[in-house]
Amino acid sequence: MGTKGVKNSRRDFLKKTAIVGGGTIAASLLNPFDAVLIASEDPGDKSKVWWGYVIDIDKCIGCGRCANACKTENDVPKEPFFFRTWVEHYTINNDGDVHVESPNGGIDGFEQTLDKDDVFKTFFVPKMCNHCHKSPCVQVCQVGATYDTPDGVVLVDDKYCIGCRYCVQACPYGCRYIHPEKKVADKCTLCYHRISKGKTTACIEVCPTSARMIGNLNDEKGPLVKFLKNHNCLVLKPHLNTASKLFYNSLNAEVR
Amino acid sequence: MEEFNHLYEMLSQVQGYVYPNEVDLQWGLLIVQYPYLTGLVAGAFITASLERVFNVKALKVTYELSLLTALAFLLVATMPLISHLGHPERFYEIMITPQPQSAMAIFGFVYLWYLMVVLLLEIWFDYRRDMVLWAREAKGLKKWLYKILTLGVNDISPKTVMWDNKIGYFITVVGIPSAFLLHGYVGFIFGSVKANPWWSSVLMPVIFLFSAMVSGIALIMLVYMVVSYVRKKKPDMLALDTIAKFLFYVIILDFTLEGLDQIHRIYEAEESFEIISMLVSGKLYITLIVIQVFLGTIIPLVILGVFQFYKPKDSIRRVLYLIVSLLILVGIFFMRWNVVIGGQLFSKSFYGFTGYKTLIVGSEGLLMATVWVIVPFSILAFLIWLLPPWKKHNSTEISEAE
Amino acid sequence: MPPQLKRLLPAFIIFILLFLVLKYYLTPETFGEKGHYRYSSIAEVQNIDMKYAGMDKCNECHDDKVEELGMDVHADLSCEACHGPGLTHAENDGDYEILIPTEREFCALCHSKNISRSTRIITQINILEHNTGKKCIDCHNPHMPWELKE
Incomplete structure (x- = not known):
């Protein structure tokens, strides 16, 4: 922030x-x-909404309902190569070896075959678009088909995108894919069609443990800012200076 | 379901962990071809400039040939880019609403500048007088082609011809930085992607530029030998030796820069170092170590280096020049391959690799790529037929004719 | 001026003018209104149809079930977490069936034993051993799983 x-x-x-x-x-x-500061209005205008998102890794149980609901809500192709959100399963054994998996984005669930004594640490990490304020993807778009809305959501204009895939390359978090039928870049819209109508996102709607939270970063008394105040939250790949607005509570250094 | 068979195959080849969206490798063979073709253009143009601006007399025989080669490849250079787009019909948007912060958006303008202001004009000024004369001699379609191409400027008085030379020279001088811009810029498209440590390097534009010069000079060497062979003429050995000399120096520069880039990576050993060293010693071993470095750089470097001190018979040199130019052209192609494909083989999570298999058909397949290799050579053949460099009238002839 | 330039300069000027005219006519209507993008595309994204109705909508008809659910450990659960998207169902007076998952595997997505899950967050059972051959809902009321049937 x-x-x-x-x-x-x-x-x-x-x-x-x-x-x-x-x-x-x-x-x-x-x-x-x-x-690197493109299009978006000054987030310092406190009277306006500026969307942010928090994922509490401690609460995630890896049920994959978020990834499933996201595909349904947003007509994401069902094949396991296209995800707007997915869940990663990290297992770090006692030797320090890191094992990561995300079979079908976690939609079909996870198995943990290892015993507690063999494992140093293990946890789930839901991933999605970071809605960066200094988005590398928005920066590289040749034609202005992806942009930061005034309330801080990165969207794709599917009627204008030429499908060059430069944005897919530029996203450090692997959050973009090329829609196999539309032939344009596609990604999480933060359920913009829902949050603009006062509803919450599909992933948050179905999350059984409230591990996901959306809120207004400009509302200093709001639940999101309060959560950020009371917890040690980090963003992914901070060295890339993307000004990510997706914050993780209890993020481990192994998560990339 | 069938359209995803390819992706399921790639999924089965994933090693370690890649983000699910990364299984589908986005930039394939055609995007390898795009910097390759652009590089050939920049290199060929710089070879031409050697004669005109730096006054390397020995290269007079290849001057026009270099320009025509550059033009033939430039006309095609954007085609792989356009044909790989998800929506090729929306291509015009790049020119209409270029996004000023995008490293790629200005390419259309750099390209147009280079095509319209540099190459076409330089060739036009160089050939105008000849086209006027040819229009008088030729018959039928060719006559009309020449008439149209002169744009109706039929004045070939010494004063006007002097202007051809003066302006042509000026354009060549402007053209050198333009050629640098064109290809350095292509390097920047990759070098500025901070998400990808294999690409993100400040040296990338410079490396692209010098490898472009290497490939362009090698191409001119090859085209000149092939054209001479087709014309049943012996190539001018002085010209070939001079090209080889420049080639030798540029390869040294290119190799040094690429070596510097790698040494810098190894010494800094950042977060991405482990995955990249696995990439180089694994998936890229054949294309990078064997083809690009050994066959495409070291062998040509040794052969050309020896020639600087010891010159065997003409016939042996000719054969070796042919081999060297082919090796270099293949080597630089795989240099592009290693950058473009290599940069997408490892996951941005640095936890694993995905695979790449060239498809045969489709807008990104091998057939499409082959088309974009054949087309520029066909254009070149047409250009040589229309504007044969060896039939140009030299100026003494003109003054006598006038 | 040399005759070449007399011909070339106007040609270039015409070319540039033609480009500007094309740019004017081809630029989409709302492009550049707020930033370098088609402003109307924001509204287009906003107008995409929803599929998940949200708990409030469910509560309009099924307040009894919502109340049951809210009594204990499943209180944080949304109806649509298990029953799938329900907006079409709700808007057509229940004509469109919603999902009613009954398989053990479905409950196991959350409740199977997995050391990656915190026991403080979720009750976990070993589904390979626990009452195999029976469905979870044979014994547990999914809306009030803390109460055993029979």
Whole structure:
């Protein structure tokens, strides 16, 4: 959340200069540091919603209902190569070897054959789009077919996407795939069609242990910010500086 | 179900753990081809510039040939890119609403600049006088083609021809940084993907540029020998030796840069180091160590290096030049392969590998890729037929004719 | 000016003008209204049909079951976690059947013994040993699993 200090006036000035200078291409040259902050409105405007998401790894039991419900709600192809959300099963044995698996994204459940004494640590990690504020995927899109909405959700315009797959390459978290029928990039929309109507996301709706939470990061008294205040939450791959808005409680260093 | 058979096969080949969405490798053979073809263009153009800007007289015989080769490949360079798109019919969006922060969006403009402002103009200025003369001599369709191509500028007075030379020279000078831009830029497309440690390197544009020059020079060497053979003429050995000399120096530079990149990786040994060293010694062993480094770099380097000190008979040199240019062309192709495919074989979780198998049919298959190899050579054959470099009138002839 | 440029310059100008005209006509309507994207695509995503109704909707008809569920350990559970998407069912007065899973494997997705699961979070049983051959719901009322039947 350390990305809120974007100076409004400076950006506006640059935008105007760019228009005068004959196109926004100039903007990225004039201010290369602005290159990663695209489209989204200033999240510092506290009166507006800015969506964030929390996953509590301690609570996840790996039932895979989230991955299943997501595929149903969003018409994601059923084959095991297309997921908007999936659950990973980590097993770290006493020698420090890390074993990760996610058969069919966890939809069919997991088996743990090892005994407690053979295992150093084992847990489940649900994965999904991080809805980064400085999204590498939005940055690389050639035509503006993927973007950050004013309330901080990264969406894909399936009528405009040309299917070049650069965004799939740019996403460090493997959250994008090419929809086999639509031939465009596809990913988690944070159930934008639901949250805009006051409902919660499909994955949160079906989660039996409330391991998943969505909320407004601008609402300082809201449950999400409170949770972040009271728990040691981390984001995935922080060194890549994507300003991820998906926070994990009890995240282990082995998780990548 | 059948359309996913390929993916189920890949799933069965996954080693370790990859994110589920990573089983489907996104950029295949055609995206290997795209930087390869673009690189040949940039390299061929730089070979041409050697003669004109740096005044390497020995390369006069290959000047026009280099330009025509560059044009033939440039016309096709974007085709693999377009044909691999999920929606090729939406391609125009790249030009209409380019997203300024995307490393790829400006490619359309860089490409157009290079095609329209550099290559076409340079060739036009170089050939205008000849086209005017040929239009007088030729008959039928060819006559009309020349007439159209001159754009109606039929003035071949010495003063106007002097302008052809002056402006042509100016364009070549502008063209060199443009060629650098074109291919350095292609390298940046990969080098700027921070999610992928195999790609993300500040050296990537420079490496792409120098490997482009290596492949382009080798291509000119090959095309010149083949064209001479078809014309039943002996290739000019001085020209071949000069090309080989430049090739030798550029390979050294290229090899040094790539070596530096790898040494830097090994010494820094970041988080991704283990998976990348497994990649290089495993899935990429044949294509990287054997083909790219040994066959495509070290062997040509040794042969060309020996020639700098000791020159065997012409016939032996010709055969070896042929072998060297082919080896280099294959080596650089696999350099692109190792970057593009190699970068997608390991998971971004660094916990495993997926597989890649070239499909035969389909918009990303081997057949499609073959088409985009045959087409540029066909275009080149047409261009050579239309604008044969060896039939150009030299300026003394003109002044006598006038 | 040399005659070549007299011909080329206008050609380039026409080319650029043509490009600008094309750009004007081909740019989609709401493009660039808020950022470098088609603004109307936000509304298009918002208007996608939902499939999961949410607990409030279930409660409109099945308040008895929701109340039962809310009494103890399954209180956090949403109806649709087990019964699948129910919006079509709810909007068509129950005409469209919802899922009623009865297999042991379904309950096992959450309740099978797995050392990766915290025992504080979920009750776990060894389904390979526990009353094999019987369905879970033969003994347990799924809406009030803490009460055994018979």
